[in-house]
Amino acid sequence: MRFFSHQRPEIPIVDHIKSDGTEWTIKEKLWLGLSASDYFKQFFRNPVNWLMIGIFAVGVPLILQRYIYGLAAVTHASNDYPWGLFLGFGLFGMVPLSASGFMLGTTCELFGRKDFHPIERLALLNGLLGYFFAVLFLEVDLGMPWRLPYPMFVSLGPAAVLFLVAWHVATYLSVQIAEVLPAFFEWIGWLKGKRVIRKMVLGLTIAGIILSTLHQGALGALFTYAPSKVHPLWLSANFQWIHFFCSSIFAGLSMVIVSSTLIRNFAGWRCDDTFKNSLDDITIKLGKGCSLAMITYLVIKIVAIAHDQEWAYLLTGWGSYYLLELGVGVVLPMFMFATAVRNNSATLARAAAWITVFGIIWNRLNTSMITYNWQLYPEIPHWKEVWITVTIYSLYFLTYRFIIYRLPIVYNWKGKK
Amino acid sequence: MENRYSTTGKILLATGSIMCIWVGAAVINALSYMNWSVSELIGQYLAATGMIKPLHTMVDFYTHIKGIEYLICVAFFVAFPTFYIYVNKEQKKVQVTKE
Numbered sequence A: 001m002r003f004f005s006h007q008r009p010e011i012p013i014v015d016h017i018k019s020d021g022t023e024w025t026i027k028e029k030l031w032l033g034l035s036a037s038d039y040f041k042q043f044f045r046n047p048v049n050w051l052m053i054g055i056f057a058v059g060v061p062l063i064l065q066r067y068i069y070g071l072a073a074v075t076h077a078s079n080d081y082p083w084g085l086f087l088g089f090g091l092f093g094m095v096p097l098s099a100s101g102f103m104l105g106t107t108c109e110l111f112g113r114k115d116f117h118p119i120e121r122l123a124l125l126n127g128l129l130g131y132f133f134a135v136l137f138l139e140v141d142l143g144m145p146w147r148l149p150y151p152m153f154v155s156l157g158p159a160a161v162l163f164l165v166a167w168h169v170a171t172y173l174s175v176q177i178a179e180v181l182p183a184f185f186e187w188i189g190w191l192k193g194k195r196v197i198r199k200m201v202l203g204l205t206i207a208g209i210i211l212s213t214l215h216q217g218a219l220g221a222l223f224t225y226a227p228s229k230v231h232p233l234w235l236s237a238n239f240q241w242i243h244f245f246c247s248s249i250f251a252g253l254s255m256v257i258v259s260s261t262l263i264r265n266f267a268g269w270r271c272d273d274t275f276k277n278s279l280d281d282i283t284i285k286l287g288k289g290c291s292l293a294m295i296t297y298l299v300i301k302i303v304a305i306a307h308d309q310e311w312a313y314l315l316t317g318w319g320s321y322y323l324l325e326l327g328v329g330v331v332l333p334m335f336m337f338a339t340a341v342r343n344n345s346a347t348l349a350r351a352a353a354w355i356t357v358f359g360i361i362w363n364r365l366n367t368s369m370i371t372y373n374w375q376l377y378p379e380i381p382h383w384k385e386v387w388i389t390v391t392i393y394s395l396y397f398l399t400y401r402f403i404i405y406r407l408p409i410v411y412n413w414k415g416k417k
Numbered sequence B: 001m002e003n004r005y006s007t008t009g010k011i012l013l014a015t016g017s018i019m020c021i022w023v024g025a026a027v028i029n030a031l032s033y034m035n036w037s038v039s040e041l042i043g044q045y046l047a048a049t050g051m052i053k054p055l056h057t058m059v060d061f062y063t064h065i066k067g068i069e070y071l072i073c074v075a076f077f078v079a080f081p082t083f084y085i086y087v088n089k090e091q092k093k094v095q096v097t098k099e
Helices: A002-007 A026-030 A036-045 A047-069 A100-110 A114-142 A150-154 A161-188 A191-225 A240-266 A273-307 A311-315 A317-342 A346-370 A383-406 B002-033 B038-049 B058-088
Strands: none
Touching: A036 A047, A047 A383, A100 A114, A100 A161, A100 A191, A100 A240, A114 A161, A114 A240, A114 A273, A114 A383, A150 A161, A161 A191, A191 A240, A240 A273, A240 A346, A273 A311, A273 A317, A273 A346, A273 B058, A311 A317, A311 B038, A317 A346, A317 B058, B002 B038
């Protein structure tokens, strides 16, 4: 794309009007203003796309196999280990990384911090896609998408945490779609729709806070279903919800730092100067938020150990593993973020964000899979399960990239808006 | 005056060194008793100080855990503002002037 943007001044598209005075059609916008042959030329020149083709060539047949022959054909799922990678990584891992939507929505729309505005839409999109693909992972795990309305409308279970999670995720997903719609309406040029959404933005933001704080905690509360299975250090019946909620704060902020870094480095042609010039400053400010959330999380973790009187477990092998997770996943990035803020180093904040994202995924996998049934045999996921997980994550990546290339997420629309 | 401070400093240094050697020797000795198992030594220490002990009633249990939780909370009330100040204190910029 960098090549074409040097050749043709109207590419990348940032306006409804072409340089010759005519309007871009939706089809032309979808093709990024290129002819079909030019589009495919640039598509096949990118080695990442070849990697994606390789992943999908194996992954799609495996997903079909899962739907035709059932979970047993592609996973090691059993009554002992009902939650595999689809939920351990796809749902429990991706949802906290998607907390960016309500965090930045609140910061900009409620607290009036306009200095975060250049990254607000990216945070909202990150949240929307994270939730959407978490639901997709759930669907691959459940296997019968047409039964999705059952727990919500037909067979109600208002006393169950799953009922709460289902309703929260569904309503919050709707809220996030509405929050991202203004960018879509600008892109297609339907300004009336954008005005309607803008009138609701305050209500949507408040709804987002309520729904996401509740269900981030509810995902933690799900583990209270299996109190004797999860290792006591990773399960605190009283504090599990706040562990999950509090960790989602720095997880979401770190994920925005990671995605904005990748976009700036690998899709720099799509970013405008406002985004590029303000990114370092915003990264450091987000890092400050992360470090303060992390010290709070750390203390709540220690309080949970004290509350359940689990000091003796810390002296076992599992205890060392627990301390390693806390040390690498929380304490190290916490001090890295603090040092980055003090020294005004966006690079250090970015490194800390990568470690934090890794730490969150590690924590969720530990809770849902690795320390699950810690007194029984360990479960090693089937290679097909790993491949399907990678395939769906690749689809997430492609969707993310498709939207970033087109909608005004990391650039300002210059036409009517 | 300066000489007196340096003498005090020397006394403190010597006392500190002796204590460090004494503590180090005690820890190494304790570790050798525990067959060099650090976790076993910590476990014995926690049992000896009452952190790990059998609690027979609900009241005992809650008194114990709540006591520790309150101590952690008080520590956090000091640690959080300290960390906040640490994070927000920007390093002074070094002025560089061209010759």
